[in-house]
Amino acid sequence: MSKESSYHHGNLREALLEAGTKLVEEKGVADVSLRAVAKAAGVSHTAPYRHFSDKNAMLRGIAATGFRLLAQRIEEAVELHPGNPELQLSAAGVAYVELAIEHPRLHNLMFGGVLQDDAVDDSLEERSDQAFKGLVGIIALGQQAGVFRRGDTDELALTAWSLVHGFAMLASTGTLDHRAGGQEAKLALAHRVANHLLSGLAKR
């Protein structure tokens, strides 16, 4: 915890993740090199290898911070509406979209398919699975309370997950830009789209 520069950094792993996250958010995954991250953290170009087995491992580390942030946001959104599954579902979805809009390049790293899982470290899948479990919980609660229709809970959850994931994807890649420019416009759109799912497309 000494402030003066020394041979040993003391907390390089975190520093690398921080610098890496910043670079990714600035320039996109494709334009970030291991060496650049090392330089940004003030160390030489092979120092990262003492903390990550690979460039991919480092990117996974960066993505993991994003997943943590996502899980946290969703949890907060859910806790805002205790006992109201409909609002919980909506708020969780919006939180998800919000993160994708605020950090599009990080979101791209998380879900763009650049990461290859090394089988050893499947923490990413775990996290994603954990988020899904939370979603299933909301749906199950809603079914019990009688506000969501009956049926395979997992399938309903997957439906909502797909919708949100797809919308976030479109929002973060800019495909929606000439239909809803600003951030608020996109979020409002997200709300309306979520309602369409709740009420269904077909005429009742």
Next chain:
Amino acid sequence: MSKESSYHHGNLREALLEAGTKLVEEKGVADVSLRAVAKAAGVSHTAPYRHFSDKNAMLRGIAATGFRLLAQRIEEAVELHPGNPELQLSAAGVAYVELAIEHPRLHNLMFGGVLQDDAVDDSLEERSDQAFKGLVGIIALGQQAGVFRRGDTDELALTAWSLVHGFAMLASTGTLDHRAGGQEAKLALAHRVANHLLSGLAKR
């Protein structure tokens, strides 16, 4: 059109796109180099520069073949059910998912955010927009026919688009694998998910 090898290839552009598509589908975008594609096409490592300004331009070319394929599949699916917007919508969505499952790495190239548009060549956005227009058409028809609920047509289309896009994403990245293994299982799941959208999550 001469068969014997000559200094001039004659149709190198297509040959590069073909070889490139094959390599991408085999190894994924991240593991395909310009040079490898050139070698696979039987030319030297800078020959591609006579046909593509950039590696990215070449990848865009490969992605474009994917978009053509997608548009074609969707068109076919729609034509299978004339005058029946509900089936059209479902079939188009399934066709979309099908392509993503059959060619996951190509799908990743198309939608994974690796491509950076050079502003000059916005053919990709055009194609994506064209597909969306088709979707809007289906919805509009369904609304006229009274099988889809009234409301902003674009928004309803965007809802369906998001759902399908998200599902395809999850399917092609293997996130669904331990929930629905085989290809048929995924397609069946896609059908059911699509029905959930049509009838909505909320209890009527």
Next chain:
DNA sequence: GCGCCAATGTTGACAACGTCAACAAATAAG
């Protein structure tokens, strides 16, 4: 048929990249 020009392909070079091996410094253990 001839000569030239633009189009197309090749060779060689360069800097940047991911990664590895060998070495150096600093911390921790005894």
Next chain:
DNA sequence: CTTATTTGTTGACGTTGTCAACATTGGCGC
């Protein structure tokens, strides 16, 4: 204090995308 382990550095290697200079070819006007 000595020493072993952790952590960081230096230098090197093969690969990559890209550029400049050169070679070959087909098609054009004559």
